[in-house]
Amino acid sequence: MSEVNAQRETVARKGPLAHFKVLDLTRVRAGPTAVRQFADWGADVIKIESPQHMEVSDGWGGLRDGPDFQNLHRNKRSLAINLKDPRGIAILRRLVETADVVAENFRPDVKFRLGIDYESLAKINPGIVYASISGFGQDGPYAKRPGFDHIVQGMGGMMSINGHADKGPTRVGIAVADVAAGLFTGLAVMTALLERQVSGKGQWVQVSLLEAMIAMLDFQAARWLFNREIPGQPGNDHPTSIPTGVYPTQDGHITIAAGEQAMFKRLVVAMGCEELMDMEPFSTEEGRSKNRVELNAELSRRTREHTSAHWLEVFERGSVAAGPINSMDAVFADPQVQHLGVAQPLVHPTLGPVSVVGQGFKMSRTPSQMRSTAPTRGEHTDEILREAGYSDGEIAAFHTDGVV
Known part of the structure; x- marks a missing residue:
C-alpha cells in the first residue's frame, strides 16, 4: 500500500x-x-x-x-x-x-x-x-x-x-x-x-x-407542444410572469419576482409606488407581460435610487420575493447556505x-x-x-x- x-x-x-x-x-x-x-x-x-x-x-x-x-x-x-x-x-x-x-x-x-x-x-x-x-x-x-x-x-x-x-x-x-x-x-x-x-x-x-x-x-417545451408557440430569448425577464428579472440599484443589481397579482401589489406598496397597481396597462398580469419594457423602466428608475442592501431589507419587511445576485464566494458565505x-x-x-x-x-x-x-x-x-x-x-x- x-x-x-x-x-x-x-x-x-x-x-x-x-x-x-x-x-x-x-x-x-x-x-x-x-x-x-x-x-x-x-x-x-x-x-x-x-x-x-x-x-x-x-x-x-x-x-x-x-x-x-x-x-x-x-x-x-x-x-x-x-x-x-x-x-x-x-x-x-x-x-x-x-x-x-x-x-x-x-x-x-x-x-x-x-x-x-x-x-x-x-x-x-x-x-x-x-x-x-x-x-x-x-x-x-x-x-x-x-x-x-x-x-x-x-x-x-x-x-x-x-x-x-x-x-x-x-x-x-x-x-x-x-x-x-x-x-x-x-x-x-x-x-x-x-x-x-x-x-x-x-x-x-x-x-x-x-x-x-x-x-x-419543461414549460417552455410545453408551450410549443400545446400551442405551437416558439419561445424566444427573454434575457433576465421571466418568459411570461412580469416583473420577474434583474433590476439596477445604486451599487449593483438585485432580482425581483413579482409577476403574480398579490406579489406585485406587495412590491409597489413596499416601494411606495402604489399608483402603478392602478395604472394601465400594469394593472393586470397580462398587461404587465405585454408591456414589460415600460414597466421594467419604471421600476428600474426607482430601484436605482438606493443600494441593494436597502431594497433587500425593504422587500424582506414587505414579504416581496427578491434577492441578491451573489458571486460564488458570496454564495458560500451566505448564512442560509452555511x-x-x-x-x-x-x-x-x-x-x-x-x-x-x-x-x-x-x-x-x-x-x-x-x-x-x-x-x-x-x-x-x-x-x-x-x-x-x-x-x-x-x-x-x-x-x-x-x-x-
Whole structure:
C-alpha cells in the first residue's frame, strides 16, 4: 500500500443504499453525476478505470486532484483493470455476479464489442440494472455522434431561449445537459431497483443528454407542444410572469419576482409606488407581460435610487420575493447556505482539508455521508480483487502481466 493510500482515513459505509454495489464504468460528467447519487448514500461504488500504464485518462487529463474530479468521484473505490485484455473482462464479469448496478457511457457499439452489454451481463446476473448514458440515444440516426453538453444545449433548444435576443444564442453557465442526464439516470436506476423488488429482474436503463435537455425545458417545451408557440430569448425577464428579472440599484443589481397579482401589489406598496397597481396597462398580469419594457423602466428608475442592501431589507419587511445576485464566494458565505451545510468538508491525503458540494436533498434518519475524497487510480485494486475471490498469487500475476 502506498504512503498516500495509507494516509487515507477509512470511514465505514452506511446509509439507505449501503446494501447496493455499483460498478462505475462512466467517464467525464453525466455518468459520474449519476453514480455519485449512490456513493453519497452509502452504496459500494467501484470506479473501474484503465491502469496507469495504459495512459488513458478519465477525460480530465492531469486534473485528477482538481475540484471538479474530486467533487464528482468522492466516496468511491477505484479498481484499475485492462478491459482490452480478456482477463480484465473476466474480472469485470466476476464482479457482476454480486453487483446490483452497472453504469456506462461508452459509445453505443463499444459495450457490444467488449461483450459487456446488458444482455450479456444479464445472463450472469439476471437482477443487474444496467444504465447506459449517451449523447443522443443507443440507436437512431445520431447514435454514433459524440455527445457533449455544449452541443446538446444547442440541439435541445436551451440556447434558443437563454440570454438576450440582441446577443444571439447563449449557453448556460453550467453543464446543464450533463447534470440533468446524470440525475435522470440516478432516478431511473433507483426506479428499476424498486421494480426489481417485485419482479426479481433487472433491466436496461437508457438516458441520453438530448432527452434530458428537452425534459429540462419543461414549460417552455410545453408551450410549443400545446400551442405551437416558439419561445424566444427573454434575457433576465421571466418568459411570461412580469416583473420577474434583474433590476439596477445604486451599487449593483438585485432580482425581483413579482409577476403574480398579490406579489406585485406587495412590491409597489413596499416601494411606495402604489399608483402603478392602478395604472394601465400594469394593472393586470397580462398587461404587465405585454408591456414589460415600460414597466421594467419604471421600476428600474426607482430601484436605482438606493443600494441593494436597502431594497433587500425593504422587500424582506414587505414579504416581496427578491434577492441578491451573489458571486460564488458570496454564495458560500451566505448564512442560509452555511446553515444548510451545502459545503461538505473532507480531508484529502495530499491536499489536506477540502470541501465538496453536498447533496441537494436531506433525509431525517439516513443522511448522505462524505467518507472520502476521490480515490487514486487503482487505489483499491488488490482489495477488491481479494473480495472477489482472487488469490494473492493471481493478483500478483495480474500486475506482472499488465491486466491491472
